[in-house]
Amino acid sequence: MNPLMDRQFLVLDGGMGTMLQAKGLQLGGVPELWNLERPAEIIEIHRAYVQAGADVVYTNTFGCNRLKMARTGHSVEQLIGAAVRNARSSGAPFVALDIGPIGQMLEPTGTLSFDEAYDIFREQIEAGNDADLIVFETMSDLLEVRAGVLAAKDFGGGKPIFVTMSFEENGRTFTGCSVSSMALTLEGLGVDAIGVNCSLGPEELVPIVEELCRWTTLPVIVKPNAGLPDPVTNSYHFTPEKFGSCMRTFAEMGAVIFGGCCGTTPAHIRAVRDMLRTQTRTERHPVIPAAVCSANQTVIIDQPRIIGERINPTGKKRFKQALIEHDIDYILGQAIQQIEAGADILDVNVGLPDIDETEMMVSAVRAIQSITDTPLQLDTTDARALEAGLRIYNGKPIVNSVNGEEESMQKVLPLVKKYGAAVVGLTLDKNGIPKTAEGRFAIAERILQRALSLGIRREDVFIDCLTLTASAEQAGVMETLKAVSRVKNELGLRTVLGVSNISFGLPSRELVTRNFLTMALYAGLDLPIINPNTESMTAAVRTYKLLANIDKNAVDFIAHYGAEVTPAPAKPTASGMTLGAAISAGLKSEAAALTKSMLNEIEPMVIVNEHLIPALDAAGAEFEKGKIFLPQLISAASAAQGAFEEIKTFLSEHSTESVNRGTIVLATVKGDIHDIGKNIVKILLENYGYQVIDLGKDVPYEDVVTATERYHAPLVGLSALMTTTLPSMEGTIRLLRERCPWCQTVVGGAVLTPDYAEKIGADYYAKDAKETVDIAKRVFQN
C-alpha cells in the first residue's frame, strides 16, 4: 500500500489563493506566476502549513493549464515544474499536484471537447510527474473530472488520485452533479479518495459529507472554506478553534482526510491537527446499493426500473433511415418520448452495418445526455463502439452486454471495470442458450465469478436469463422465470429481461407480453426492458409496484391513474378540420393524425405539394405582412413537422423514395453557441422538403467544408448571433470558396446586415427563416 494511504488520518494544507491575496496578489491576478517570480513566498506558505501539521501540501498550480496560462507567456511545464520544486523545498512529507477546473466548460453546455480536456489534463499530469499524488479539486462538472481521472490513470504513473468537488447547499455542484453520482462514478473509475472542498463552510457541509459517507467505501476528504464569505467584503471569519471543532464532526462521521480551502490559514490546519490527536478513526461499513447514474440523476435498483428499448434500429425502418441520415433529432425524440412515458433508464443501440457505429454511439450518447439526466444502457456488440461510448458517458452506465463465452468476457469485462460501469450478463455461451434454469444459472455464476475476479462489484452485475418465444418453446417460459428467481435469490444479483420476445408469433401479443411481464416481476425481475410507450406495459410495472407494497400508499399509482375519467386522446380527423387549418393553427398532433389518415388515400408527395407547402406558404405570407409573428410561424412549422414525420415514416416503410428537394448544410459558426435561430431555419427548410444536414453549433470551418463536400450541397446556411463570432463566419465562407466552389452561402443572425453579408462574401443574406426558404427555392429552382 502506498505509505500515503497508510496513516490513520491525513492532514492536507489550507488555503493558498487567500494567503497570496494577503501577500498582495491582486483579485484576478495569476497566482501560478508566483512559482517563478516569488518562489520564496510560495515556499514560506507551504512551510507554514507543514509546520502546522500538514502531511500533504498542494502545489500552487490550481489554474495551471494551457488555457489559463496562455496569457502569462510561460509554459505549463515550466510553471508546474517550479511549483513542485517549491512544494518539495518546504519539507512536506507528501506533495500533491493540484489541478483545478480547466476554466472552460465542456460540451454540450460549453464548447470544449472531452478529448481536448483530457489532453489539457495530460499535459499537467506529465509536467507534475515529480509529485507524490494527483489531486483534482473544486470540480463542478463530473464529465470534466472523468476526463481528468482518465488522464491521471493513463499518464500519472500509478500515483494515488484524490478528487474533491464543490457542492452548494442544495447538495449539488454548479453543474447539477449530485453526491451519489460523484461517488458512484469516481469509485467506479478507481480513484483513491473522494470528498468535498471549497464553496461552503464546515457547518453547511455536514449533510453533504454525511451523504457522501453513505455512498462510498473510499476514504473521504473534507477541505472546507473558513465559513461562508462575508457578502460585502468576501472575507472569511471562522476562527481556527471553531474550524477545528467543526471538523471533529466529520471525523466522527468517518472522514479521514482533512484540510482547509479559501480563508483557512496555517492556524486552521494546526487546529485540525490538534483536534485529530484526541480522535480515533471511525470505521465505516457503508452498503452501497446497486445503482446507475448520469451526473445529475441516480437510479437505485431497489425496485423494478423500466429500461426503454426504443432507441434501437432492429425491425424499424424509420429508425434505420434516421441512423443513415445521422438524424440525431429523431433519436432525441425517441428518448424524450420514452422518458415521458415512464422509462427510468434508456437502452442505446445504434448499430447498423452501413454506418460507423463508434461515431454514432458517441454522437448519440452525447446528444441524449445533453438534454436529459436519465441514465443510459450502452447496447452494442462492437467493443470499439462500446469503449468510445463508455469514455464519454457522463456518470455510471450499464453495458449491454457480456455473455458466458470466454471471448466475450475477455473483451467486455475489462472495459466495464476500467470505466466503472454496471454490466448485463446474458446466460448463453458458445453452446447457445441452455434449455434449463440450471444451465442458465451456471452461466450466470460463471460471469459473476469472472467479474468479481476483475474487481467488479457484485452489485454491478445484472443477469439476463433470456426470454424465449412462448410460441416456439412453450416449456421454456417457466425455465426462464425459474432462472430469474434463482439468480435473484441465490446469487443475490439484479436481473434484466427483454420481455417483448415472449409473444412473438402469437395473436394478441400485448396480452401475452403484459402477463409475462407481471409473472417475471413476481419471479424477481428488476430491470424489464420494454417499450414504455405501450401504456399497458408501463401500467403493468406500476401495478406490480402497488401490489408488491413497493409504491407505498399507492402514491405513484394514484398520480398516474387517479383521475376519475381518463381523457380519450383527441381524434381530430372526425372534426372535419383540414391539414391546412391544423398547420395554420399550430396543432401538431392533429396535423400528424390527419396526415396519417390522408396517407391511406393520397400519395405522400401530393400531400406535401398540395397541402403542406401551401399551408406553410400561407403562414409565411401572413408573417411577411406582419399579420402573424415569428412564434406563430414557428408554431405552424412545428405542426407541419408533425405531418412531415408521418410522411417520412410512411415512405421509409413503403418505398425507397424520400422527400428531398435539395440538400442544405446548416451550421452555427465556430465560437458561437446560439442555435435557436438556426434551428428555426432548419425546421422551416425541412418542412419545405429540403434535406438539412445540421452540423449544430460552434462548428469548425473544416467540418462545414467536409459536410458540404460529402453531400455535394449546393447551399450552405451559416448563423451567428454575436459580433465576436462574425469573423468565424467570414473564415468559413473563405474556406468554402476555396474548397467547394460549387456551393452558395446564405447567412443570417441578429447582428448581421445585408452590407456585412456582402462584405464577407456571402451570396445571400436572409433576414429571417422565411426568407431563407425563399432563397433555397431560388437556388434549387423549385
Add this chain to the structure above:
Amino acid sequence: MISLPAVDRSQGFRYMGLHSKPDAQMLRLADICEKRLLSAALPRYTYQVCPIEFTTQGVVCTGTALTLTGDDIAAHLHGCGRVILLCVTLSAAVDTAIRAAAAQDVLAGMMTDAFASALTEQLCDAAEQEILTHFPDEFPTWRFSPGYGDLPLALQGDFLRTLGAEKRLGVTLSAGGLCIPTKTVTAVIGLSGMPLPKGKKGCAVCRLQATCPYRAKGVHCK
C-alpha cells in the same frame, strides 16, 4: 439566495418576437415552459466592490487586475468613486432545459430561451436591489455591461477572474469569449456620494442601434 417565483412573461413574449396577444395555445405552452424553466433555474450572483481611478488607459478597478476601457464607461462612471462589479447567472441547468425543450419542439425551445432571458433580467434587477441595500448612502448608476457602447466584450475574462466567478458561480468563458452558462450577465454599477445626472441610457450607447429590429418598430428591447 434569490427567489424568482415567476417569469416576466410580457418581456419573455417580446424577446421571442411575439408582438400580439398570445392565444390560448401559446399560453398553454408558456405554462409548461415557465414551470420547467423555474424548476431548472438556480439564480445566483456575486459581486465585488472596489474603488476606481480614472486614467488614460481607462477606469482602473483598484486592487484588481481589471481596467475598464473605452470612452462610454468612463462617461458612465463620471462622478463615481467606486463600482460594484456584478455577475449573475441562472446556472447550467437552464441551458440543459433550453436544449431539452428545443429537442422536443422548436417553439418550446424558442420560448424557453426567451423566458430565460427575461428571467436573467429579473435576476439582475433583484440582485442589484439586494446589493444596494448595503450602500444606503450612495447613488448608483444604471448597470453597464461589457459589450455596451465601446466597453469591449473582451474584458469578460478579466471581469470573471476578478469576481472569482468560476469558483463562486460556476461561470466560465468559452474559447469564443462567451459566458457559459449562457444565461449569465456581467455588469458594472457606479456608486457616487452625490446624486448623479441622468446619463445616456439604452439605445444611445447600444452597438445595435443602427440595425435594431425593436427600434425599427419604434419600441425598445427593455
